[in-house]
Amino acid sequence: MSDVEKRLNAIEQRNRKVEVDKAWETSLSRKIIIAVLTYAIIVLFFLVAQLPKPFINSIVPTAGFVLSTLSLPFLKKLWIKYGAKK
Numbered sequence: 281m282s283d284v285e286k287r288l289n290a291i292e293q294r295n296r297k298v299e300v301d302k303a304w305e306t307s308l309s310r311k312i313i314i315a316v317l318t319y320a321i322i323v324l325f326f327l328v329a330q331l332p333k334p335f336i337n338s339i340v341p342t343a344g345f346v347l348s349t350l351s352l353p354f355l356k357k358l359w360i361k362y363g364a365k366k
Contacts, residue, residue, distance in 0.1 A: 311346070311349060311350075314345075314349070315342055315345065315346050318341070318342050318345050319338055319339070319342040322334075322338040322341050322342060323335055323338045326338055
């Protein structure tokens with residue numbers, strides 16, 4: 281195998297890895313996992329801090345986090361359109 285073919289194969293492998301990483305970053309599965317983990321950590325904190333109704337009160341910060349992640353693609357598009365240095 282020539283040096284050019286080896287380099288091309290290395291680039292193609294890297295591109296596949298980047299595509300898989302990007303798919304994971306934007307996947308619904310990742311967002312759900314992060315939301316569940318966020319909720320669990322907040323519940324644990326509320327339990328340790330002995331705050332009232334930890335299972336219900338943990339929904340608010342988790343929902344805020346989820347909403348912020350859902351708005352990011354929209355805000356990113358705006359930033360690219362108007363705020364990115366050209």
